[in-house]
Amino acid sequence: MKVLLATDGSSLAKNAAELLHHLKFQQPLKLSVLTVSLGPELTIHGNPQNLTREEEEKEFVARHHAELEAMFKDQCPDYFSKLHHTGNVAQSILEVSRRIVADLIVIGAVGHSLVSRMLLGSISDRVATHAKCSVLVVRPPDKDHRPHVCPKKITLAYDGSLASREAINEMMQLTWDPDCEFSVLSIAPSYDYLMSEGVAAGVLEDEAKALEQTKGKAEYTAKQLAEKLPNTHPHVIRSQHEGEAIVRFTEHQQSDLVILGDTGHTLLHDLFLGSTTKYVLRHAPCSVWISRHHHTAEGE
Template structure:
């Protein structure tokens, strides 16, 4: 498995590293730590100010390189091969290009970071990474704003909807030896369509029952796929008007350490892309979120 860990030295980046080292990924996985020095837009035409800023950036880059060397050494005992790279430019563009060049399987990043030059928040870097990355993206959010998440995964919520993308999310989770201490909740939401005319709802009764039967089949399939990697699997089916809100509510109620979602899904009425359900979960979840990108689903 080829993994990119985006790091900027912030507490959330440290939490991302901690969660990554506790994930049951193959021990021979290749890990590349990447830090991006993103220069601000020039605000002055004065040559001396440009020179001062270039000097500041050069000093900052040296600090980043030294920090990255220490992090690489620290992680060598956990992964088969560890390297580090410092890039310059737009954070999202540079990380996505590196992921493409190295054929990465997973990008791991903190939900919030910070640097001496520019602060980047979830609504910016991590959200755009999930939209544009060529592979899975795991966005790590430490609980209660602490630097360290709980060691290992105790409770995982995988949200499905019967789409190829959500089936891919289940398969990805099933590829990890989660262990007996991990509980997986397979969750599906049947979107309730609020119509102006109640007779439309009544006329769709047979269709609704068919949707419920299909949802139960999807849940049972997912549970069967996951039981070989952990004996603690249960299924939950809810009906709700707002899918993302329901996913977030259930994740909070069960204190999920991780939410796993496909990058693209479908509802009863129409296709929904990362910009709606998955994006809302990514932005507002209290826990970490793994967005799984599958080859057989269209890229948003």
């Protein structure tokens, strides 16, 4: 599996590396670590203003990459690439991910405050929005940015679509500890009766059918997963807003990770996140794995 780890050496970036290190991929990783520096300040003649600072930054990046290489030596026995670019950070990450045909980008996010959740980070947001591959946006487990351990409580947002099915298939490329708790979460539609003058019997019947179908899909999927992941349970929530329901559930469950497939809701779905995925990415209190594994399935 080809993974691109975007890192700037900060505590948030190191936290993302720790989480990736604790994930147990079933095949050796082909890991590329990328640090992108802003271009140096130039004089009017086009020469760097502070050569000492530039050299210090190169040395810092080299030490950081060496630390990561030592951390991942057992997981990456055959391939470990160290990249240091200069320029626009998000654009460089996206360009490298396409050049190496990455399966997954791992990047740190802003922490837990309401404002930081809504804004995310401009870099994380842009990468998650425009990447052609899956993206794991890592939030620290607590405000002190303590190192991550392997996620123990995982929420799988499941709607029966190809994207959500392939998200599960992508998840199953990892080996999970027996004590991990998996929640298969499906959202059944709920109509706002208060906004209408009357509710036809057919509408109530359609909503009841949709609820039963949603329960059936969640229960079937959870049963299939439970054959390999015994601690898997289905959950169905009725809501008018899928994203809000998923975020509330992850908060209530104290999930460490939420996994969902991104389909997008426009003709440009390859370039822009769907509204549900974007909402979860920006508001979830935990790390978010946005799976685009379904694009591979569609091409097979």
